[in-house]
Amino acid sequence: MRVPLDGLPERVTIYEVGPRDGLQNEDTIVPVADKAEFVVRLADAGLRTIETTSFVHPKWIPQLADAAELLDVLPRDPDLRYPVLVPNERGLDRALANGCTEIAIFGSATETFARRNLNRTIDESLEMFAPVVERALAKGLWVRAYVSMVCGDPWEGDVPIDQVVSVSTRLMDMGCSQLSLGDTIGVGTPGQVTALIEAHAAAGIGADRLAVHFHDTYGQALSNTLAALRAGVTTVDASAGGIGGCPYAESATGNLATEDLVWMLHGLGIDTGVDLAKLVATSRWMAGRLGRPSPSRVVQALSPKE
Template sequence: MQVPLDGLPERVTIYEVGPRDGLQNEKAIIPVADKAEFIVRLADAGLRTIETTSFVHPKWVPQLADAEELIGALPGTDAVRRPVLVPNERGLDRALANGVTDIAIFASATESFARRNLNRTVDESLAMFAPVVERARAEGLWVRVYVSMACGDPWEGDVPIEQVVSVARRVMDLGCSQLSLGDTIGVGTPGQVTALITALAEAGIGPDRLAVHFHDTYGQALANTLAALRAGVTVVDASAGGIGGCPYAESSTGNLATEDLVWMLHGLGIETGVDLEKLAATSRWMAGRLGRPSPSRVVQALSP
């Protein structure tokens, strides 16, 4: 039953991260053909933004060493955006050589995670990203930035809102189009999310330029999403079947499951363009390839 609530958007854009963020932690290498089919099936289910892979060095994320091959295996289409993660200028070179039109970069709100994930301080990482964004925009690319550890850090604990806002402001000033707030270890709660989005708006980064990326470690991902929607955000990251985490933060569990998100949004009368039955079937198919059940509650509930 659809029962709308006041103060929510009519439509939400789901930014699907399963093929990249979802699969990057898998130790067994998934064949390129399976990855390509996964992306095609996600698009067939109605998802129109699907983060496909990353041009990171294979040493760091072996699962994504086949980035060029995967892009070459995908059918051409103007209907689906397929951003790729780009860690540095070498990654940007690879993206441009493969005809990519949308990229994402990955910053950190904390020094500890910046050193573990990027092997740099926050200042050094932003200096590294500056020419990436400048060149990408000059080439006409759309650029998203993730700011991870936006709600908490396993080494530093609570992350002050003003610290997140400072990093966000600096990285958006480089010329990025969209900022995705990452609760990388899933410790955020709705009040914290609301306060952070409010503080960002006061710093000149309104909800129309934001996305949210929640992990469900403490079961708060949907509650935090609802808080973000009430605060004006209309782009939500999610991973089909709830697969994935973060390889550099051991306490990070799976992403918000796309099916769980769609169930909530449709129940609120919010349009997504997603066919839930097709999406759940796709996640069951991928779970079979991974050799374990999907952690998504909705996938489990809809399973025969």
């Protein structure tokens, strides 16, 4: 039954991260043909923005070593968006060589994670990103910025909101079009999420330029999403089947499952454009390729009992 609540958007854009953020943290290396089928199935289910891969060095993320090969076989459709993550200018060079029109950069709100993930301080990582964004914008690319550890860090503990906003502002001042706030280890709660969004608005980064990226470590991803929607956010990151985590933060468990998100949004009468049955079938298919059940509650509930 669909029962709307006041103060929520009529439509939400789901930014699907399964093929990139999901598969990068899986032990199984999925063949290119299966990755391509995964993306095609997600598109057939109605998802229109699908972050497909990352041009990071294969030494660090071997699961995505086939980025160029994957992009080469994906069907091109003007209605589909295939953003890719780029860590530096070399990654941008590869993205441009492969015809990418949308990229994302991945920053950190904490010094410890910046060093572990990028082998740089926050200042050094932002210096690395600046020419990437400048060159991408000069080529007409759309640029998203991620800022991770916005609610807590496994090494530093609670992260002050003003510290997050400081990094966010510096990223957006480079010219990025969208900022995704990432609760990388899933420790955030709704009040904290609301305060983060309000603090960004006060700093000139309105909810219309924000996305949220929640992990479900403590079962808070959906409640945090609802808080973000109430605060005006209309773009939500999610991973089909709830796959993925973070290879540089062991306490980061799976992403918010796209199916769980769609179930909640549709129940609230919010349009997503997603066919839930097709999405569930896709995640069950990928779970088979990964050799383990999907952690998504909705996938489990709507799958035939063995």
